[in-house]
Amino acid sequence: MYIPRQLALAAHLLTTSLLYAQPAAANVEKTIFVAPPREPVPAESPDFDDLGLERLSPEEFKLRVNLNASFPTQQLPHGTESWFFLEDLNPGQRYEVRVCWLATQPTAFTLDTYSLSETLSNQELLSSLAKFSETLLTSAPSKSLLKASNDKDYLYPPKTPASETESVLFLRILAAADYYTSNSTLMESVQPVKADIILDPFLLNVFPRSLVPTVIYVLPVAVVVYFIATYIAKTLSVAVTAAIDCQDGDGGSKVKNQKEVKKDR
Numbered sequence: 001m002y003i004p005r006q007l008a009l010a011a012h013l014l015t016t017s018l019l020y021a022q023p024a025a026a027n028v029e030k031t032i033f034v035a036p037p038r039e040p041v042p043a044e045s046p047d048f049d050d051l052g053l054e055r056l057s058p059e060e061f062k063l064r065v066n067l068n069a070s071f072p073t074q075q076l077p078h079g080t081e082s083w084f085f086l087e088d089l090n091p092g093q094r095y096e097v098r099v100c101w102l103a104t105q106p107t108a109f110t111l112d113t114y115s116l117s118e119t120l121s122n123q124e125l126l127s128s129l130a131k132f133s134e135t136l137l138t139s140a141p142s143k144s145l146l147k148a149s150n151d152k153d154y155l156y157p158p159k160t161p162a163s164e165t166e167s168v169l170f171l172r173i174l175a176a177a178d179y180y181t182s183n184s185t186l187m188e189s190v191q192p193v194k195a196d197i198i199l200d201p202f203l204l205n206v207f208p209r210s211l212v213p214t215v216i217y218v219l220p221v222a223v224v225v226y227f228i229a230t231y232i233a234k235t236l237s238v239a240v241t242a243a244i245d246c247q248d249g250d251g252g253s254k255v256k257n258q259k260e261v262k263k264d265r
């Protein structure tokens, strides 16, 4: 039947809009990827351990950071680069990484993930990563002070030394300022963007884990909406059938009338 399908669609729209209604005040950019096969991680190599990158894993899945941003230039058309390390991934599983930031700091983010071998074999990526790491390490002392006062593990989260093989990825975030203002201070130097970086595994490779609480909340609502919709559909279809029957009678006579009019001409 035609009408119940429309109502079902309405119910569907209602529930999906509920799903997306929550993070209204923040902007989100994300990338979806499948975790790579295990690769030997050179844990003992000082080059690798001393990168000083902040890490994300399915257990430590959220970071609050200040990302440096800049207006697009010829050399950096997508803005300033920041690098992070994703570890303890489950090979073959789908994940997404999201960056959430306040709408009051208009920024265009570009997110990319690179496997270990990809990064190490690409000169451009490697030099960008090295440059970022160097900046981190030279500013490390001041950040360690910040860490002490903040009692948050900021730069070097305690981590058991990675062994043998692991599924890991480098995450590169490009941040380009995306605003125009008459405030010349803000046009000359872009403020760092306060952002949350979230690593979200997909359950059964279909469904982001962080959506589960929302679904648990929405599901009973959807069931109730379904039953109400079915009831309305039944009532409506009875009414519509009656109306059509009624019209058929009327319409028939109208057509006859018109024919008669034509004959008269």
Ligand SMILES: *[C@@H]1O[C@H](CO)[C@@H](O)[C@H](O)[C@H]1NC(C)=O
Pocket (backbone or CB within 6 Å): 068, 132, 135, 136, 139
């Ligand atoms: C971010 O920008 C500030 C100010 O320009 C600079 O001191 C700092 O080293 C930058 N941080 C990174 C990680 O590039």
Ligand SMILES: *[C@@H]1O[C@H](CO)[C@@H](O)[C@H](O)[C@H]1NC(C)=O
Pocket (backbone or CB within 6 Å): 183, 184, 185, 186
């Ligand atoms: C420009 O922006 C900066 C940083 O938000 C602020 O401190 C300053 O007061 C602003 N200047 C003017 C003229 O509004």
